[in-house]
Amino acid sequence: MKFAWNESSRQTQTDLGGSRAMLHYWNCQGKAGIPDMQEDLRTLSINVLAATAFLKPYDFIGSTDLRNRESSTESYRDCLHVVLKYAIFLMLVPYRFLTGAMLPHSLASIGRAAMSLKGFMMNIITEESAALSKGKPVSGGLITSLVRALDQKTPQQPDPGDFIRETKRSGLSVDEILGNIFVINIAGHDTTANTLVFTMMLLAANPEVQGWLHEEIITVTQGKPIGDWDYALFEQLKRCQAVFLETLRLYAPITGLPKITSRGVQILHIGDRPLAIPPGTEIFPLLLGIQTDPSYWVDPYVWRPSRWILHPKDAPEVREELFVPQKGTFFPWSEGPQNCVGKKFSQVEAVAVLACLFRDHRVCIKTRAGETEEHAKRRAQDCVNDVNYQLLLKMNHPDRVKLECMKV
Template sequence: MKRKSEHSPKGRGLADRNLMTSLVRASQDEATAGSSGLTESEIYGNMFVFNFAGHDTTAHTFTFAIFFLAANPQVQDWVHEEVRQVLGDRDPSEWHYNADFPRLKRCLSIMLETPRLYTPVPVAKWTDREARQLSVGDKTVVIPPNTMVIPSYASVHTDPKYWGSDSLAWRPSRWINATAPSTTEHSSEHLINPQRGTFLGWSEGSRDYSNPTPRLAFRSRD
């Protein structure tokens, strides 16, 4: 007989809580509700995207995050304080993603500070068939057609001009802006929004809003 904690509120075992099962179940639920649901080809396509666009990059980020946490017990205490404030003594079955996840700002800062120093994927950009103009300060640089451009992520992410004199240090609290004097007042803390172009940890641009990689990494931290 399985313990109660091994089951979700709907009675489904933890063994069923994986991506493939969720995709199939969601498709079946939609089909039951009268919608067409996901086709088998679409399910395979989504699995391919998550495995190759989100799995390795997430694993890479977690590898360094765990290393940094192990080397910085004071950050562990800092994050633990937030988890206790947000989740308290509630049973995991009572946790609510939509309500609890956005409040874990310190946890999220870990997933922002880590790729700042160890970017999972240095994305290359192409000019395609047309030349492109790039404004750099008061200058305009023309990049020829069919040219691959790979930004120096390490240089951008460790520039003291944007990240301070300790830009080479792993300090997740740099992402938190506390509006109240006490840093223990969790409700007063807010994530900062870095200047555009200074943080490329998950690439940048409108495409990122549909990119599953950062969403998978942030969700996986649970």
Template sequence: MLLYWTTKPSVATSADDLRTLSLHVLSRAGFGKSFKFVGHDERQTSTTPSNSYKESLQTVLENLVLILGLGTKFLAYPWLPRKLRTVHEACVSFQQYMTSLYEEEKQAFANGEVRDHNLMTSLVRASQDEAKTSGSLTESEIYGNMFAFNFAGHDTTAHTFTFALYFLAAHPEVQDWLSEEIREVLGDRLPSEWDYRADFPRLKRCVSVMYETIRLYTVVPSIKWTDSRSQSLTVGEKTVVLPPHSMVAPSYGSVQTDPRFWGPDSLAWRPSRWIKLAAGSDTDVVSKPGEEDFSMPVRGAFIGWSDGVRDCPGRKFSQVEFVATMASLFLNWRVDPTVAKGESLDTARRRVENLIKTDSGSVLLLQMLHPERAPLVWKKR
């Protein structure tokens, strides 16, 4: 993706390309399938979902509202427009692919073969192990889990990437701050030499960019339920009793921008608010990578992945994907908005940040609605 972006005079398709990246990561981690990155402007329009696992999954994810609202049986009617029938073809194709992969994994387990380690393999092998002693995941439950992981991890991460990229384009000082840490931690090593256990915990600034972006733009707010029992909720000096089977929708915007927790600049995008000097560091100097800790606020002030025992199971996966991408992009490169005729670069940066604030909305998930209105330019650092 970086090669594609850096060889173009400007990129108006960042959001689309980041969705492709997210899809590729999930394809590899979920199913063991790897694909060569193809930029938005290079795609072939003739590929159909029935011919490709990737195209079928992408079509399903991009049309989830239609699928959930109308149902796959309705989408199969021959009198429907071609676009809707294509969505049905994608559903059928993806189901066939998962069935085939499931059977292959079952057979490999029975033969004692060690295959590629991915989520589908892990679920099938765990299911077969459990089947010997107790109840196990059924085939349909495995499919359901696979679809949930793919849906929950695709657009959510892609939209967060887009918000973060445009914020960074508007804040070159944060790019410099990021690059300093990335160079300190990763040096001249190739990405193939990066190590999750050793490197990820040290890339605190990269993580802070994700947290700060989600703090202001939570892509998918979580909703909670009281289940079959009533629950007491204390707010200040008042206790409210919530009846059984009540839906609770927290106001993320209020909680995560409350000046009591986030200070007078609570509406500003400032990733450094998540970083503090490590214990024992010299408090009279500006902090440097290796002298910093990641600082969480008081519990309940940030609920970007929900909270409690039922928080998002994909939290760490999304963080690792985000950090690895930031490290790849900003190790040796920087990004700026394109400058329109008659404006300065500083004006262009303010325009981009204003676009984030005024042109974002929910289409199933919170997202930038028209990021293509602010093309970006990549330059060697």
């Protein structure tokens, strides 16, 4: 699925607008510190996804205000927020069992959110399909690409409970499109948001890297107002990309990639020795294993974004280049023809957030009474390394380390 220029430009503007709103909210907190850095980054990420992929823009709501408001089943964003928050629970308990009148409000609200989200997605599919069939303008979002692949034998306004299932089809069925949309929601939201949470905490523990970023951002943007930035700046912000890539190297949201061999025998070469893998064998390449292998990475467990920046000696006119790892040694988006279609989407989002934030601001750790700055840094690093794996790699208690946003 091609990530077109107009989609990239639209996403960049959405990223920057959302980042500025979040930055304003963080600034307003003053010395009290950021109430909930993790929740704010999740909100930012979900807003970007809703506006870019599904053309449903929303204003940024800070974590304090979000906590005090009732989620609305009339809002695509609110429904998506609830479903993603309780994704594991909904995998165990189908939402159709959570809509009964006798259920507690907390459970019923999850069921209603899941039901409304599916309704939203069905409406989007129906509207896009009808527009395509009549030759009318379509949204141009990510959904359009999926609807174009809709099996023409599927009704234009399908009943979700009456899908056409055939062994040989020319396109996707409606339930397959719904499944893809839901996966895109999870993959396009939680993965990037989680990585940004790790990134912010690591940057707070390494303030010198923030200065390193600031130097690049000032040089590249040349005083241009944030509102005038565009996608063309993305490729030039190599240090911002390096910070994101280094975080993914050590804290990839998906630590392993389940694969299965096809109908034929697959030959895997380990050094000079061929290894035959029988058909239908499940394998599980571990990202963190290869991405921290000292054979390929110097000081593999040290978070050092500068390792991704090269200074080419044979091309002095080129200031800095981005390091390209050896094939098969870094693949947080997987590799090959079935790699993640959201790779560029997540990169643009992360770079936009970092550039917007660290142009004029710094993220600092709020020290405790009698605590030295060095001890506070160690506390933040310990927090980063205290993780769990529930669908994705996450910090257990990021709220243990309070951060504050300060203007330079």
